[in-house]
Amino acid sequence: MKQTLNKIVFLLTMFSLALTSCTKDFQEINTDPNDIPAALPQQLLAPALVGTLTYNMTRNRNFNNELMQVSVNMSDADGQVFRYDFRATLSDYLYNGLYSELTNFKDIYKIAADTTGSNFNKSYMGISLVCQSWIYSILTDTYGDIPYFQSNKGKDSLLFEPTFDRQKDIYFDIFKKLEEANLLLKENTAINGASDPVYGGNIKKWQKFANSLYLRLLLRVSGKAEVSDLAKAKIRDIVETNAATYPIISSNTESAILRWNGTAPYINPLMAVREQDYRQPAVASFFINNLVDWNDPRINTSLGANGINRWGIAPYLGAFEGVPSGYAPADNPIKKSWFYSNTSAISMQKDTIAGMMLNYAEVNFILAEAAAKGWIGSSAETYYNKGVETSITQWLPTWTGPVTQYLIDADMQWNASASLDEKMEKIHLQKYYALFMTDMQQWFEYRRTGHPVLPKGSGLRNGGVMPARMVYPVYVQSTNPSNYKIAVANQGADIISTQVWWQKP
CATH class of the missing domain: 1.25.40.390 (Serine Threonine Protein Phosphatase 5, Tetratricopeptide repeat)
Incomplete structure (x- = not known):
């Protein structure tokens, strides 16, 4: 009996030593010295x-x-x-x-x-x-x-x-x-x-x-x-x-x-959208019609990469035409212009500067509004013109304008004698394009100001209210x-x- 007891004590002692040996310096032994824990x-x-x-x-x-x-x-x-x-x-x-x-x-x-x-x-x-x-x-x-x-x-x-x-x-x-x-x-x-x-x-x-x-x-x-x-x-x-x-x-x-330089992880996230899904939406009439009326360089095929306009919009029968937003379900309009998918030479799906957070053009339009309302003493016209110019050159750095002639030709030049509401419409119509690709800032600004004035289709829900x-x-x-x-x-x-x-x- 005594022999058995001594054997048990011996085994327990050896187990205790083994356990101590296994746990001693456990953290140091099991931490990779080349890895950062946090x-x-x-x-x-x-x-x-x-x-x-x-x-x-x-x-x-x-x-x-x-x-x-x-x-x-x-x-x-x-x-x-x-x-x-x-x-x-x-x-x-x-x-x-x-x-x-x-x-x-x-x-x-x-x-x-x-x-x-x-x-x-x-x-x-x-x-x-x-x-x-x-x-x-x-x-x-x-x-x-x-x-x-x-x-x-x-x-x-x-x-x-x-x-x-x-x-x-x-x-x-x-x-x-x-x-x-x-x-x-x-x-x-x-x-x-x-x-x-x-x-x-x-x-x-x-x-x-x-x-x-x-x-x-x-x-x-x-x-x-x-x-x-x-x-x-x-x-x-x-x-x-x-x-x-x-x-x-x-x-x-x-x-x-x-x-987005195309190297992981800096790959434009829109590339994850299937091509057929990306091409599904039509370009809206409001968005494209203004650009056409202004002869805007961002859709001028002579200025885009490889002969395609800078914003990657496909022409319809040789022209840029959109679909009216908010149309009634029974109207069935014909799909016309749409945004090119990533198989095109240029597309927002793979554009390097599509990751917009806040651009210089937006800053100029903020200052134009503040000046037009008399909150700051600078010239609203100067900020407005600079906002239009930098909105274009953000996408087309080689565009030389001049912006004053562009605005005259587009009938969008600043009018100091216009009412404040007319000035806000002009500022926010141009700001609308400056905010292209910038999360949901267009929507936020429209809710704040009611500008730019958007046409309302007969198929709108929610009482036709944004x-x-x-x-x-x-x-x-x-x-x-x-x-x-x-x-x-x-x-x-x-x-x-x-x-x-x-x-x-």
């Missing part, structure tokens, strides 16, 4: 930007362009966006996608803000804040009140049912983020240029993007009575009073564009029911006709 800002930035542009460009093509009469899907089925009729499930893609990318941008800030580690970097912090502001603005302008202060906290705080914040509060916090970003980026801390597919590590250009985005969003809320004076004053502060403190985009080379928002994803009602109900009670019914805060007087 992603770094320079590893997260490019994928997050590519992901965000993928969601934006997809909804630009099949939502914004259909609402804003760039394209017409040519279908008589229910749920056609060009008839102001779309299924609730259309909301999920952008909502899910942009919130997922926000997690990546917030991780960039968290890692770069750690002053105790080697990754502390004020420029990555600033870039993160700019991109968060950009994404949140798209989300709130699309849906209205959204989760903001408590969003993206499931991983760290296990907060899976965030509250929905009011759009006014969201906007004011975005403004705070952009102020902070401007200060952080002003220090011009170097980053890994290869990690930045927008500006190649040029921090000064990121600072200009931040302040140009600030102008975009200030203008968006400028018509809201309770904040109008504050917005106008800040626009004047950025443009005139403290212009040196708030540099803005001042050339096409400073436009915020993710350039939808004011996307509804919340259906699953939100079941996964976050209490906060969803509060949001609806505060904002209004969860339907496409409910206006968001800045649309209301």
Whole structure:
């Protein structure tokens, strides 16, 4: 018995030693010294930007362009966006996608803000804040009140049912983020240029993007009575009073564009659309007719690559002709011009500058509106002319104009004696083309201003009124029911006709 007991003790001792041997230095032994245990800002930035542009460009093509009469899907089925009729499930893609990318941008800030580690970097912090502001603005302008202060906290705080914040509060916090970003980026801390597919590590250009985005969003809320004076004053502060403190985009080379060079991961996401699907929508009459009437160089076959116009629009029987948007289902118009697919020499599916975020032409039209309304002292005509010129040269760098003659020939020249509404129509008609390929900014600006005036077909739903928002994803009602109900009670019914805060007087 004693022998057996001694044997058991011996075996237990040996097992204990073996266990100690197996677990000793376990972490060191099983950690790859060549691997980084946590992603770094320079590893997260490019994928997050590519992901965000993928969601934006997809909804630009099949939502914004259909609402804003760039394209017409040519279908008589229910749920056609060009008839102001779309299924609730259309909301999920952008909502899910942009919130997922926000997690990546917030991780960039968290890692770069750690002053105790080697990754502390004020420029990555600033870039993160700019991109968060950009994404949140798209989300709130699309849906209205959204989760903001408590969003993206499931991983760290296990907060899976965030509250929905009011759009006014969201906007004011975005403004705070952009102020902070401007200060952080002003220090011009170097980053890994290869990690930045927008500006190649040029921090000064990121600072200009931040302040140009600030102008975009200030203008968006400028018509809201309770904040109008504050917005106008800040626009004047950025443009005139403290212009040196708030540099803005001042050339096409400073436009915020993710350039698709054709090498993974920088492959234009529209390439994922099947060719037959990409060719399916017709070009809308409104979009193409203005360009034809103006003899616009962006559809002039003599100026495009390989003899094809710059925006990749196919002519119909030798001419550019579109389909009227909002036509009644029984009308059955003939499909005419359409956008070339990727088999063409030039197509938006593979265009290198289709990753639009915010371009110089938009900045000029923002300033033209501010000047026309008397908020800044500069010439509205000068900004208007520059906006038209840079809108064209963004796509056709070799175009020499002159822009004044182009505008005279197009009967679009500035008229100082015109009414303010007439000036706004002129500015926003040209801005409409400057915003081509820029997520859903055409739709946002139309909702804000009512310009440009769009023709209305007899087949429109929603009472013929442009939808004011996307509804919340259906699953939100079941996964976050209490906060969803509060949001609806505060904002209004969860339907496409409910206006968001800045649309209301």
